[in-house]
């Protein structure tokens with residue numbers, strides 16, 4: 094494992110029982126900082142601990158490497174792992190641009206290795222049930238997919254790592270931000286439902302994004318996004334880390350025969366005709382699935398790199414967008430102090446909910462502080478198809 098603290102500790106907690114059960118053997122932990130103790134993930138005797146992943150690849154010769162380092166370090170480490178002949182579990186966002194995605198995909202093809210990307214919510218049984226309902230036509234024709242999430246992140250969150258709240262670090266793109274990082278799963282779940290609705294991978298043709306921030310950061314803490322794709326329905330994401338009330342993350346799928354809602358962090362599902370929310374427990378683990386895939390290549394990966402191409406296109410469009418518009422004055426409420434200080438945007442929950450419900454960006458809802466979206470056209474001149482939920486240009 095490369096990157097053993099931070100979110101790496103969650104991976105260590107997944108690895109520990111698999112190691113204890115003999116399903117795998119943890120051979121090495123790499124981190125540029127000292128490895129933190131974790132009672133639920135003790136470091137087994139004989140584990141190589143070092144600071145350089147290349148030294149680890151030479152010495153430990155692993156079969157599988159979990160890469161959980163900051164996003165801007167993913168590509169070079171991933172390429173070294175593949176060149177050393179190991180398979181990869183690469184944290185999200187896998188890479189920062191479409192060019193990097195292509196480079197990694199080419200390395201996978203050349204080495205014949207596998208790459209699973211850390212979108213763990215794709216292993217959810219609730220998502221699978223929703224996708225099956227969409228494919229079976231239970232919602233009729235899907236006309237729109239949207240996600241709404243409202244979280245609160247205190248000052249301490251933006252001090253967690255050197256790349257927190259940053260767009261570049263030492264001249265290199267890093268891209269933190271609500272859409273790119275904590276709520277990336279919300280966007281990816283929408284793309285996964287769009288795959289089911291459009292019968293194949295999502296190829297974005299136009300991406301529109303509006304980014305806002307309540308803090309002196311370089312990235313969005315509040316954003317609305319629209320993705321129009323070649324074959325799937327339009328997707329709208331309406332998210333904030335400065336929410337007034339907590340909304341865990343809902344994926345709304347609207348069809349001609351009804352609407353389904355998935356609360357993706359809790360795997361609760363509401364399909365047309367259901368009397369109420371249903372918990373659909375069961376998540377297939379990304380690492381175990383990668384091990385199954387290694388044992389039998391007929392077992393498909395849950396989150397292969399190829400499945401994340403649409404997400405990377407979104408990320409690239411977000412990177413290309415201007416700096417987020419600052420929100421302040423009466424619009425922002427401050428509560429608490431010190432590392433626990435929280436900033437919220439007045440009325441944001443109601444606005445984001447409307448955005449998701451109506452498939453509209455904030456600027457299309459006559460919000461006085463909203464700015465026009467940044468548009469990325471990926472059609473190369475060809476016109477994106479108009480759809481029922483797409484507003485006039």
Ligand SMILES: NC(=O)c1ccc[n+]([C@@H]2O[C@H](COP(=O)([O-])OP(=O)(O)OC[C@H]3O[C@@H](n4cnc5c(N)ncnc54)[C@H](O)[C@@H]3O)[C@@H](O)[C@H]2O)c1
Pocket residue numbers: 095096097098099100101123124125126144146161162163164166184185186211212213253254255274
């Ligand atoms: N799937 C999820 O739900 C989820 C949740 C949180 C974070 N993440 C992702 O996990 C990754 C790591 O995030 P984080 O918040 O833990 O970041 P972090 O900055 O805390 O880094 C994680 C660890 O990597 C180490 N590290 C940095 N550069 C390294 C290098 N070159 N070689 C070895 N170790 C190195 C750091 O010292 C740290 O211990 C990111 O890609 C992030 O987006 C995913």
